[in-house]
Amino acid sequence: MQGRFGIIGGSGLYDIPGLKDAAWTQVDSPWGAPSDAVLTGTLNGVPLAFLPRHGRGHVHSPTTVPYRANIDAMKRLGVTHLVSISACGSFREDMAPGDFVVVDQFIDRTFAREKSFFGTGCVAHVSVAHPVCPDLSAACVSAARAAGIRVHDGGTYLAMEGPQFSTRAESLMYRSWGCDVIGMTNMPEAKLAREAELHYASVAMITDYDSWHPDHDAVDVADVIRTLQGNGTKARDMVMALAAMLPKACASDCDQALAHAIMTSPDRRDPALVAKLGAVAGRVLNPKDTA
Template sequence: MTKAIVGIIGGSGIYDLPGLSDVREEHVTTPWGEPSDALRFGRLGNTEAVFLPRHGRGHRLSPSGINYRANIDVLKRVGVTDIISLSACGSYRAELYPGMFVLIDQFVDRTHLRASSFFGNGCVAHVSLAHPVAPRLAARLADAAEEAGVAYQKGGTYICMEGPQFSSRAESLTYKSLGYDVVGMTAMPEVKLAREAEISYATVAMVTDYDCWHEEHDVVDVASVIKVMHANSANAQKIVASLLQNFPAEHEPCPIGSDRALDHAIMTAPAVRDPELVKKLGAVAGRVLGAGG
């Protein structure tokens, strides 16, 4: 069995994770470039955790400027087995009000400027994203939300737009009519890369606004988002604390195989693989490629 180490990726408004003991920080480099910030290592109870602020402390990085490949690679490199993604979002449903959390189980990608795979020419791979969220991890998040007394919905679809602008009203009404639940700017390609890295992944989408479809509410702006983010941040910390306190010591094998996603994914024959790309894939795919990290 593999020791469980939980990675927490903090979204807008969550630039630290208080409550950890034995805290240390470390800058870890990757062959994909620099991650968003230094890693913050610690533990809560008996669970080891690694925290990474997605936008960097002080919110330096825009959604399109985040090095998602470096962020996922660095978490894999330090042994993270499970990732909890905390992400601010807008809501397309009246019942998903600002301050409510959604435990996402599906995603739609509408980004177009971001490197979305570790693989490519010289080493081609195709992983399944039919079920992008690890179900046991999502169930543990639901239990943690219950224990923390935080209002949440289990299940929902997150559409990821490029940004950094908020939606037009036509976009908002279109996505609402398609049955999506929330909109954000950072879940993709993070979800895809975590699957390629064989890390179990789950998202807590924290509603900050109603986007701009809701005629009875003001259009979304930064000031209104920040106001709700403060309360959301406190509730997110409660959920994470509950999750870590009750997390198993060993990584639970994922019933949908998210932690073995590369078993049958590599298409390129060993004889024609690009050695430079294989070397870069050392941390992410060394289990199946036999590459050094």
């Protein structure tokens, strides 16, 4: 792997054993302030950057997480391989609390978030038919197994707006759609990571059965927190194993996602927006600057 290994996750990862030269680094982004400073260092010889998605102390709701600033900040720090680690509910009996799921598909039901770096003045359309990097996802599965974690290889993640949990009717509907897990934070994060040409993988840590399960007809926050704390220890073990397993190359060309995506003619592009896109899309918008 060339570049830096990035993680966007929660409080269970603030303390990463074995992280050398650890320091919190403030990153300025034209998309606003990221959720927090970024914890940088070296893990098993691999440069690493960790960003707490909700900020230390959990100050951002799923809706107010500054997703664009977060992805832009990671790109500015040289991150090439980004792993999302987040809590989720399960729609399947065999995907139990405490299990991990390496997600490979999403259904986006969020509605109050900015979902693209592009827009009026510089329009782009990227494919998210296959929204995660298969090579990085496979490495996550291997690392989880090496850490002794019960992990499921593949699953569809229903992204809801929140911050409330599902009604039982909603939970049953999402389950009937064939969704496997439900969470509030992987969208638009995954879409933005694709626009930024990052190798992206999502690891969902199951905390509950949402509200469809006859024995768990309401999500109890206290139970969720207890399971989440245990999952945090597992996540740290997985990250330590993953640092030695990161793929050297990508068969899916995630880092070429913008190759044919930008539609606006060069002479009609908004200079101000192009400047904001410097870190995310400089490879295609300003090839001379990134050569």
